[in-house]
Amino acid sequence: MKRYITLLLCLAACVSCGRRIYNIDAVYTAPDGTDVYLIDIAGNDTLAVTTVKDNAFSFTGQADKGVFAYVGHGNDRVHVILEPGTIKADLDERTASSPLMDAYNAFHKRFYGYDAIRNEERKALEARQSEMSPKDFSDEWDRLNEKYAALQVALADSVVRAWPDNLVGALALDDMAYKDTARFMSLYNEASDRVKGFRYVANDYKTISILSNTAPGKMFLDYTVKGGNPDGSDVSLSDYIGKGKYILLDHWASWCGPCKAEIPAIRKAYDAFKGDRFDIVSIACSDKREDTIKALSELDMPWNQILDAQKIPVELYGVATIPHLILFAPDGTILKRGLRGEQIYSTLQELL
Secondary structure, eight states: OHHHHHHHHHHHHHHHHHOOEEEEEEEOOOOTTOEEEEEETTTTEEEEEEEOBTTEEEEEEEOSSOEEEEEEETTEEEEEEEOSEEEEEETTTTEEEOHHHHHHHHHHHHHHHHHHHHHHHHHHHHHTGGGSOHHHHHHHHHHHHHHHHHHHHHHHHHHHHHSTTSHHHHHHHHHHTTTOHHHHHHHHHHSOHHHHHSHHHHHHHHHHHHHTTSSTTSBOOOOEETTOSTTSOOEEGGGTTTSSSEEEEEEEOTTOHHHHHHHHHHHHHHHHHOSSSEEEEEEEOSOOHHHHHHHHHHSOOOSEEEOOOTTHHHHHHOOOSSSEEEEEOTTSBEEEEOOOTHHHHHHHHHHO
């Protein structure tokens, strides 16, 4: 009998150990009965729904594997990592705290803090642009990008190695993916199956594999967009690229704020260089045709337009985020990817 009881206790202990439970305790100033959602971000799945009572709500569930999620209502939301134990969230302050989330937030603050410092240095550089040659300006712009990308990559590398088998490492690996694709691939090959299986990281791996086929120095890959011309006729990249002109291909969408913010720099280049040697093509990605057309009627974009490309640029060119600009040589060779701001004008000024 004693042996039997001992066995039951051991089984109960095993069950208890196997029950990895998360508890989200949150505050949110909202009327009683307001729906609040728990969403798996990577999978875009609704995991649970609850309601607010007395300006608070909670979620409880299994944390068998790390899930990157958000809790919220509409635009009032905060990211969480579903891990065993208590997760504190405050939708009013947009904060969440748990051991893994605290580690990721500390990394995230430092990682994107480098972007803020770089952008300040970019502004100072742009203020001196009139005193510099186009080549010197472009070289200094590239140096700034390389300097802060290297700092970000070194930071992310240390975090991935410190957290090799959970979402902190996976999220850090995702954040640095396009800062140094060679380092990403090296870390990916060393990563655990859990990190490799995180959807963001798996998509990064796929995209970076594609990027190797469309890197500077490679010939452009052609594709056709059915009904992609504004008049509804089909259009191919080869209608513009490889025809003897430098072509700047601008990937954008009507819903993309940074894309719209880039338009003045693109327009400056168009006004200065449009002619027999240079032209621009904007291509709408993951956008509704009617929304693109409406935006074009509101924005000053007099250059060539391709509509309804949807995810074709992602699949062939690895355009993971927009805006994304690619410059092609007259013969169709890819010259540069990722031009932004004043770098667009200075690069073209040097060429033309």
